[in-house]
Amino acid sequence: MHDRLRILVIEDHLALRTAMAAMFEQHGHAVDFAADGRNGLQLALNDPPDVLVLDLTLPGLDGLRVCAELRARADRHVPILMLTARDGLDDKLRGFEAGADDYLVKPFAGEELLARCLALSRRHRAGEPHGLRIGSLSIDRRSGEVRREGRLLELQHTPLRILTILAEAWPRTLTRSELIQRLWGDLPPQSDPLRSHLYLLRQALDKPFARPMLRTVHGVGFKLESDEDATP
Structure with a gap:
């Protein structure tokens, strides 16, 4: 149904x-x-x-x-x-x-x-508030404000969209083609459209912190991992 x-x-x-x-x-x-x-x-x-x-x-x-x-x-x-x-x-x-x-x-x-x-x-979990939260990461989908461990992250438009798409899909892994389709539809840029934007996202989201949240799942795509999961 x-x-x-x-x-x-x-x-x-x-x-x-x-x-x-x-x-x-x-x-x-x-x-x-x-x-x-x-x-x-x-x-x-x-x-x-x-x-x-x-x-x-x-x-x-x-x-x-x-x-x-x-x-x-x-x-x-x-x-x-x-x-x-x-x-x-x-x-x-x-x-x-x-x-x-x-x-x-x-x-x-x-x-x-x-x-x-x-x-x-x-x-988009229709009807839910604008806020998304994964571990210490919080995203306000209305204002575009992103914080990790309370620190405001500066993100350009496309890296912010990538982060929001991954957060909405969490904990699922998204394929590279799925991300490209969500970002640019049937008319992606000619050159590798994700590489530079993922680099910028990692610089803001992961580099200043002890534990990375953006993971590459080799042969599959990309996903977010909570930075507050219990470690085995």
């Missing part, structure tokens, strides 16, 4: 809204709608959904503004799937910079939209 989600769709195209409503409700999910960014943002703040499906091009506030405002003002992490007809890497990066968790380019199959919404709700 699948999870029953409360999904908010902010989309100004009536036919697409109607099709999404039919598809979500057919699978047992509750759906609410807004046709413009301002009303949609207010709905999301007043009654945070399990997943927000957000169009990029909206009247009132565009999707990037809605996303950024929700991240700044909501009292919990709302997983955001951004919809757009634009498929360039720059548009995706702008969406992720604003706080989107996933990105789907129109036209799309309803089954893929549903699958991504279900995955987002599980991955």
